[in-house]
Amino acid sequence: EPEVTQTPSHQVTQMGQEVILRCVPISNHLYFYWYRQILGQKVEFLVSFYNNEISEKSEIFDDQFSVERPDGSNFTLKIRSTKLEDSAMYFCASSLSRVSNEQYFGPGTRLTVT
Amino acid sequence: TQLLEQSPQFLSIQEGENLTVYCNSSSVFSSLQWYRQEPGEGPVLLVTVVTGGEVKKLKRLTFQFGDARKDSSLHITAAQPGDTGLYLCAGFPQGAQKLVFGQGTRLTINP
Numbered sequence: 001e002p003e004v005t006q007t008p009s010h011q012v013t014q015m016g017q018e019v020i021l022r023c024v025p026i027s028n029h030l031y032f033y034w035y036r037q038i039l040g041q042k043v044e045f046l047v048s049f050y051n052n053e054i055s056e057k058s059e060i061f062d063d064q065f066s067v068e069r070p071d072g073s074n075f076t077l078k079i080r081s082t083k084l085e086d087s088a089m090y091f092c093a094s095s096l097s098r099v100s101n102e103q104y105f106g107p108g109t110r111l112t113v114t
Numbered sequence: 115t116q117l118l119e120q121s122p123q124f125l126s127i128q129e130g131e132n133l134t135v136y137c138n139s140s141s142v143f144s145s146l147q148w149y150r151q152e153p154g155e156g157p158v159l160l161v162t163v164v165t166g167g168e169v170k171k172l173k174r175l176t177f178q179f180g181d182a183r184k185d186s187s188l189h190i191t192a193a194q195p196g197d198t199g200l201y202l203c204a205g206f207p208q209g210a211q212k213l214v215f216g217q218g219t220r221l222t223i224n225p
Contacts, residue, residue: 105156
């Protein structure tokens with residue numbers, strides 16, 4: 001069964017460093033998303049991406065964040081200068097269409113900022 | 115801001131009992147999804163409900179979308195220890211592509 005994959009599973013970085021989280025969405029999906037979940041809190045939407053551009057973003061997704069689809073398979077989230085409060089699980093998701101609205105999530109990357 | 119409130123937040127029952135988890139909002143959602151999440155893993159999609167009043171069954175799990183598309187419920191019949199986990203409801207506010215999540219219901223089924 002096709003699935004969303006994410007690498008790395010765990011990333012430890014120092015405050016102020018740049019990190020890139022990688023995702024491979026399901027191959028025929030067209031819509032891509034990033035969510036995050038701070039320990040013990042709700043899953044929160046960060047950004048949606050379609051046709052090589054951001055279609056929607058939350059207040060959390062400020063200038064420190066960027067997304068890219070550098071090739072036909074990868075979808076990346078970059079945090080330019082990490083802060084302690086960026087420590088969270090980051091989930092990538094993809095969906096086939098906007099109409100179906102069924103988003104499939106990857107296993108997540110645990111980001112720890114020290 | 116569209117919010118989804120789940121209740122109860124924690125539920126611990128004996129094997130064989132029935133239970134219902136609720137997901138409520140004051141906002142209308144174009145669809146609602148239920149996910150199950152294991153510790154350290156991503157949410158796994160269980161079901162999507164789209165039409166007001168829609169009922170979907172997945173073995174012993176019954177999902178219902180409220181008539182006004184503001185609420186949903188998950189009913190489990192004859193719960194089993196394998197049903198233990200975190201259940202999340204999530205919805206698409208009308209016109210949006212982002213999923214808004216509830217805080218989850220942590221379910222424990224005791225043998």
